[in-house]
Amino acid sequence: MAAASKSDGPAVGIDLGTTYSCVAVWRHDRGEVIANDQGNRLTPSCVAFSSTEKLVGEAAVNQAALNPMNTIFEVKRLIGRRFSAESVQEDVKLWPFKVVAGSDDRPMILVQYEGKERQFMPEEISSMVLVKMRETAEVYLGKKIKNAVITVPVYFNNSQRQATIDAGATAGLNVMRIINEPTAAALAYGLEKMSVSNKQRTVLVFDLGGGTFDVSLLNIDPGTNMDKGLFEVVAIAGDTHLGGADFDNEMVKYSLREFTRKHGKMDIHSNQKALRRLRNEDCLRESKEDVVFHCTDHH
Structure with a gap:
């Protein structure tokens, strides 16, 4: 991957997340996370299609209840994977949008866009989120952004990492580096601490x-100065399929089981609007907070 020259302008760091993404720049000796056009530093990793337009971020989320089959989210769980993979098959059951098998067993996302049926690769959807991140940085910095470092989970394999690079290229970015997410967090922590202390530290990033x-x-x-600081990765561990979305999925599965138990023959598994209501972000968040509150209260 090519190095950036000073004439290329600033490079940005992008956290391309499963549910949210953000973009940051190094300025005034510190990392600065840039707010989007809604004033939020986190942008939903969500893309929606309609008969007239494509929406990314908050705009996509806001219309999801009325357009569930054309609102795409959690695409990071598809990038670089095979359609026949067990994890993909489990996810497909819970998503309101359609994912089908393409050539070479690649997952393809099926949507209605501008009056036509269209298929998109996962990295194409990710590239749309990356374009949003690039544009957010360009508006804030007042200059074109060509170079970026993108973070990925520790256990992303080569195929997933390459697909992320491809998504960046499609978004008009030169991906200078792919860096593991917790390593990026440790770098940010270390650079901040090195400015006030020269002590060696061992850091656990969760x-x-x-x-x-x-x-x-x-x-x-830290060494003798910040430019000579050393970051040594001692150990890593992770799970590419364990996060807040999995907690949400388990709650949706529980609700589906309870509905079937109480109402017998009524099956809402294929009712996309019902599934979308079950996945309502505010309701799920409140339920998770209640669980945490009660567990904490009893300990």
């Missing part, structure tokens, strides 16, 4: 996201 869970143990040695 990263439980929307779709993945990563843990990294690192040694941070």
Whole structure:
């Protein structure tokens, strides 16, 4: 991957998440997460299609209840994977949008867009989110952005990492590096601490996201100055299919089982609007908070 020259302008860091994404830039000796056009530093990793337009981020989420089959989310769980993979087959059962098998067993996302049936590869959807991140940075910095570093889960395989690079290229970005998510967090922590202390530190980064869970143990040695600091990865562990979305999926499965138990023959598994209502983000968040509150209260 090519290195950036000073004439290329600033490089940005992008956290391309399962549920949310964000973009940051290094300015004034610190990392700065950039707010989007809604004033939020986190942008939903969601893309929606209609008869007239394509929507990304909050705009896509806001119309999801009325357009569930053409509102795409959690696409990070498809990127670089095979359609026949067990995890993909489990996810497909819970998504309101359609995923079909394409050539070479690639998952293809089926939508209605501008009056036509269209198929998109997962990396194409991811590229649309990356374009949103690039444009967010360009508006804030007032200049074109060509270079980026993109984070991925620790246990992303080569196929998933390459698909992420491809998504970046489609979004008009030169992906300078692919870096593990907890390592990126440790770097941010280390760079901040090195400015106030020259002590060696051992850091455990616990990263439980929307779709993945990563843990990294690192040694941070500031050296004689920040430019010579050393970051050594001691150990890593993770699960590319364990995160907030999985907690949500388990709650949806529980609700479906309870509905079937109480109402017998009525089956809502194929009712996309019902599934979307079960996946309502506000309701799921409140339920999870209630569980945490009660568990904490009893301990």
